[in-house]
Amino acid sequence: MNIKDELSKISTNLVIDEKRANYKIIIDEPSKLIDVANSIKNLGFDHVVSVTGVDYPDKIEVIWHVSSYSSEELKGIDLAISMTVKKPEPLKQTDAQGNINVNRPPVTVPSLVSVWPSGIFSEREAFEMFGIIFDGHPDLRYLMLPEDFYGTWPLRKDFTYQKPKVFIE
């Protein structure tokens, strides 16, 4: 099985970095994501290693890293599935004290938990860190941060933090 041919059959947007052995499939349309993921799974990539986002000034790139345990040929290959979504404009609100609160709305992408159940915790982590809502995720809750962090999305580049003033009641 030639992995490059098989992958380019699935998607034309295949980026290969020979030097670093990176394989990356770029998905331009959200509706195609689940179909592509299913055909990748049928190829033998059976588990998700990591789900994460990369924050850019105007967009967020969501990356699923998948790999294989069952297929002997694919064990040495890491495949990244990347999808970029545009970020909505942040909403600025001025409250009564004159402080400017920036409300940074989350983005929505389809969830791949139905294809790879192993991504369930990783997707929850990506949700709390980047504000990526995975559409179709069965249990999208906060995983690590306390609930009072909601809406701040710490790993986005425009995150600023203040040490909490009142700490323990």
Next chain:
Amino acid sequence: MADAEGLIYLGNLDDVAKKALEFLNKSEFIKKTLSWGIDFSLWPVHLMTSCCGAEFAAAASPRFDLERLGFLPFGGPRQTNLLVVEGTTTIKMARVVKRVYEQMPNPKWVIAMGACAMDGGIFFNSYNTIVAREYLPVDAYVPGCPPRPEALARAVLLIQEKIKREKDALLGVKNEH
């Protein structure tokens, strides 16, 4: 009969107890015995806050064996009198640590173990961490990341010295002089 009623504080046991406590508290022998007893039974509560717990476990292991100093990790906070903050506390964890500290009976001591519990260590500017001194009264600081088990032993010995030095305060009632 009337004389006897004057001598005994009927229905006023609180007062009697307080007077008895004050009497005991002034006795040098009692204080010495108490501090001697406590300083060799510093039982830390078995609460791991972070990765320094690995060295805490090594300190209880056969090579360093802090049980020689009366340092025996124990499960329930009600039976312990020493809290070791092992490394970083996140904000989520600090609430738990604070609650555990409140559950421990007096008198109690706190060791801040590791750089993260002292001044923040390598996670000093993280958005989710807090140093021990901001929410607990700390009695001994152990630098290192993680500290060697010997350094933890040194902190336990420091607290023993402190107990001997401050034996007046052990019963919870301060002496006048």
Next chain:
Amino acid sequence: MSEVRKPRDPLTGHVKALAKGFKYLVEPNRMTLDYPAETMKLPPNYRGFFTVDDKKCIGCSMCEMVCPPEAITMVPRIIGEGGKTIPAPEGEKEVKGPKRTKRPVVNWGKCIFCYFCVDVCPVDAFIPTQVHDLAFEKDSEYRPSYEDYLKPPEEPYKNSKKVISKADLKRGVSYEPAP
């Protein structure tokens, strides 16, 4: 590998476990370090507390830049007229006028003993020691001033027996008096 997984029948299993326990009761392999009475002398590359050689240091701030927890701060050190921060060391008396330079001070409450600063120093000015068992009672004690930082750290138990650890075929770790 599955031949390892053969449940042992309870009788011999318990007897063997008890026998082994009895063997170690009679013949224990003790590896305990009797800490305050004997302290370890650690290998020469051990990363313990360290101080700086005031004469060698050139004040280049490389250590401050590489310090991962930002425990090192550069403090001003002024020699000559006006400045009294540091008494001029011998051999620098001929300096005329104030001479300003910077020196590192380590906050032990942040230091993680990675020795990146020691290794990045272009003149090798840091003096590593093997002191490893300090503890402090107050939070002001572990943030030394430059004068305090220049003094080499003192071991808490100086009179204790110094031992080095040794690999032992029977006990794992054994100790022998340090040379």
Next chain:
Amino acid sequence: MSEKVYNIDDLQNINVEGEKYIILQIGPSHPGSGHMRLKVWLDGDIIVKVDPDIGFVHRTSEWLSERREWIKAVPIVERIMLPDTVHANLAYVLTVEKLLGIEPPPRAQYLRSLVAEINRITSHLYGIGIFGIFLGSSTVYMWAFGDREPFIDLMEMLTGARITTSYIIPGGVRWDLPNGFKERAETVLQYMERRLKDYEDIWVKNPVVQARTINVGTLKKEDAIRLGVVGPNLRASGVYYDTRKHHPYAAYSNLDFEVPTMKNGDSYDRLLIRVEEIKQSIKLIRQILKDIPEGKIIADQIYNQLNPVMKKNYEEKKRVMFPAFMIHMRPPAGEASAKVEAGRGEIFFYIKSTGDKYPYRFRWVTPSFRNLPYFTHVTVGHRLADLPTIYGSIDYFPPEADR
């Protein structure tokens, strides 16, 4: 096992709202739970659902590393994975080396493998000791933590620190083998081999341990693959996968070792596989110390930047000091990923550089995080008393999962 059959596959869909279940909060102040909370729904004493509440040790390593110079992330990743420091350090450095395009010399590669294997033994002994505590056997805790010390002494002799070694830097390692290391290592290995036989009698083949672990917490091969668990736990379920074989790094492509696998995938197999891996690591350390080539321990690109004082130090003490390059490192733009087999499983790094002095995106996944499905899937249907067994057998280290 429970009479009621719970559907493990879509566990998240179990409706626990209307039913009369007992909800038990275990942790985080609990001798067994470590730094996490387990929310357990119980039907009698049968576990219906477990919801792990993690994040008590979430120290924001990704966020911090994206705001610091490249070299400063080395101590950060080490502190997150305290029992597996060398592996975390190695995985990060491999990723940076891929970005920089530096190849370390062979001696450095062997030294990296050597420290990694010593670390693997300490990590497994740590896991076995904690498992002992979970089963209520403090003897094994004392044994395992005691036997960890000779190996930690070896690490200390080589790297200068007990656990947090910071030994591996881009381009090589920081210290060469000290005098007398090989003899000392041989003594320690012989000691450990002798002790492993004693472990067998008192712990591994102890009928009490077997009764409590056999057929408890079974994860079948296909489920292990589907849930994407890693490391010794995966191999205990019968999947032949080891990053050292399938993504060779350091000196592993030149070394001869076996990857032990088990069949059943229950708690007992997860214990056995750790013992087997200790045996393999002992074999590997012997091999490395025999085969280690002479030569430089740092790549030429780094060596040429050392100043005369540092070069003199290198020749005399075999100690690599840092050139100014280490602070001002700016890897060229691009992205790289690396995998390393740590004691608890596979570490994955994905780093994106924009050619700046900080990483643009620093992503890493630790083995314990990927072993989380054990709590949600494997515990279901067991009695509450089996929960510590399952927890202990997967060798879960919460600070590592929370990062």
